[in-house]
Amino acid sequence: MKSDLEIAQTTEAWPIEHIAQKAGLTAAEIIPYGRHKAKVDFDPDQHSQENGQLILVTSINPTPAGEGKSTVAVGLADALNLTGAKTMLALREPSLGPVMGMKGGATGGGYAQVVPMEEINLHLTGDFHALTVAQNTLVALVDNSIYQGNPLQIDPSQVLLKRALDVNDRQLRDIVTGVGGHPNGVLRESGFEITAASELMAILTLATDLTDLQERIDRIVVGYTYDQQPVTVAQLQVGGAITALLKDALQPNLVQTLGHTPTLIHGGPFANIAQGTNSIQATRTALKLADYVVTEAGFGADLGGEKFLDVKTPLLGQHPNVIVIVATVRALKMHGGVAKNNLTAENIPALTAGLANLEQHIFSMKRYGVPVVVAVNQFATDTDAELKVVTDFVAVQQLKVAVADVWGHGGQGATDLARIVLQAATEPAEFQPLYLPTATPVEKLTQIVQVIYGGSGVTLTAKAKRQLQTFQELGWAQLPIIVAKTQYSLSDDPKKLAAPTDFKIHVREFVPKLGAGFLVALTGKILTMPGLPKHPAAEQIKVDSTGKITGLF
Structure with missing residues (x-):
């Protein structure tokens, strides 16, 4: 095989010119990066054609058995094109973290893939590199302002x-910078986060x-002053420099599926620590060009699906016409208590559980008033x-x-799925957001926990409660919650599979991300810098003397 x-x-x-x-x-609207990929220079606001219909692909909670959400999204887009419906695909860019770690690549699988697979998974057009450089430049400028007399009175302990x-x-999760005395900067505790979790990644995908x-x-907000006032990039006067580093990265990337469906891949925030959706720019561009746009949101409907609907949809100005929930027999058996090495044997009781x-997930997605298919x-x-x-x-x-x-x-393997999606797209949709902007952060969290997760409520640490009080005073309480x-x-306990009940989500702290336009609630033991497994995927990747890569996925 x-x-x-x-x-x-x-x-x-x-x-890529044919795609x-x-x-x-037009030829003037693409900037080729080699033979099979290009940047797209297209302004949706300058085109009067009516938007196409939007199909959101999400899934059950993932397991090591695999759900194939991206694979289904690719296959569905190809199937829709086979019916004669002009279709485009809009996906997130893979991060090198999972590619070299445990999850592997993120371009689909088998005969439902996006290509060039190696280039997309490794570097594509350099968007992640630009974001990494921009984020590090910004932090360096903050540290330099503190070192050069600290005119904004930034508290080093509150960056x-x-x-x-x-x-x-x-x-790199927790580090100390400025070691070695005054010539090396101001001593302070800090750390690294993976690029996908950076605020600049969120901003790039929402701009x-x-x-x-x-x-x-x-x-x-880069930090706080000694008297607890927020300090912004605008006060540092370096927003133009950071924007310059991201100017080209803002343009979506054009590639193709194995079935030659035009595909826009752009932005890669993780759904477990960020908003988990591809960029507004890519989705809006695809909606202007195609009759149907298939897109996906990271991880399960409780994470990427909810964030797409409550954070991205208001900015996009268009809700999905259909929501597709992906499930697999293997993953459902794992949720029913079967170990990964026993999944090949038929097990109806575990599957049923x-x-x-x-x-x-069906209940939570139906709540939004949009037709749902599985x-x-x-x-x-x-x-x-x-x-x-x-199916029963x-x-x-x-x-x-x-x-x-x-x-x-x-x-060809998704023709039945394409048929029911096209049928669902003709049904009326009355989109209803999960919460109103005027709700308090706790009210928003409670809605997410009770409706989307099936839990009973939320608990906050003393630190989180103090932060919300500060956010209320600063006028930030109306922001959406990630x-x-x-x-x-x-x-928030990874060991509680299937559908636990009567549980509470424990929020240990909030991170304000005013540039992105939301508040991040950190729960459980979630980390914004993942670690590598005992045997990372990087061990399998090889390059032969001709430059051919093997073992990538």
């Missing part, structure tokens, strides 16, 4: 920004244009009896469901 990388390397990609033409882009690196590196990008950068997780991503070991248990269960929920084998057959929590459970 061929690996994902071998399939990608043996499938002929079209020149651009298929998407409806909020951390340096960034697009690698999982636990050694609507270059002007909005700089305005958001200027609003970043694990369906509680799917049920909660995609069962088929694995070779799934039995007919197991697939029937899942979804039918009882009064939803349409389709089994899709996109890994083995690409778009919950940073484990992706493996609906709760």
